[in-house]
Amino acid sequence: MQATALLIIDVQNRMFQRGASVYHDAKLLYNLKKLIASAKSKHMPIFYIQHESKGLDLQRHSENWKLHPFLSVEKDDLVIQKTTPDSFYETTLEEHLHNKGIQNLLIAGIQTEVCIDTTCRSAHSKGFSTHLIEDAHSTWDTPILKASQMIQHHNYTLQWFANTISTDQFVDRLR
Incomplete structure (x- = not known):
């Protein structure tokens, strides 16, 4: 995957x-740990x-x-506020x-129906080729929908703006 970056959105202690x-x-x-390790092994930028x-x-x-300590963010990694x-x-x-020179984005993190959705749509409108990692984003239950339903819905709906791939598919493509 040439000219590709991994975006990890809002994986914070809260x-x-x-x-x-x-x-x-x-x-x-x-899954995030697997994505990050694979990206780093190929010197892919992580934001x-x-x-x-x-x-x-x-x-x-x-x-x-603060970013969740499980991410193992290093001092050279770029953090965007x-x-x-x-x-x-x-x-x-x-x-x-x-x-x-990044043209391709892989998107993962939190919150499916808010920040993940908005960033996928925005990236698409800015001309980036976007991939949503379908098993590496999450949210919470609401009174209307269960989190699992929202994730499934967004994996389906966001196909208008992003290709969907799994964590394992991403890792396999980098091998």
Whole structure:
């Protein structure tokens, strides 16, 4: 995969609080770890997107705001700060991608129906070839839909804006 970057969106401590964690939290972290290890083995750029919001208990520098330690973010990794669901809106993400000649994006993380959805659509409208890692994004149940239903729905609906592939398909393509 030439000129490709991996975006890991909003995998922060707040999303893994005991009793209020995202759907299939352990599986999500396991798949993210596999994606990151595979990308790093091929020197693929990884962009960690970090959300900041007082209303969501994600104040900058708070424990909740920090990226989840399971990601093993290294000092050379690029972390992009955002304050809206769109990882491109009023951030330096697009500039960094263009500077590195990135044309293809692999998207994973949290929250399926908000930040993942918005970023997939935005990336598509900006001309990036986008892939959604179908088993490496998550959300929470709502009174209307279960998290598993939202994930399935978005994996289907976002095919208008992104190709969907599994973690294992991504890893196999890099071999």
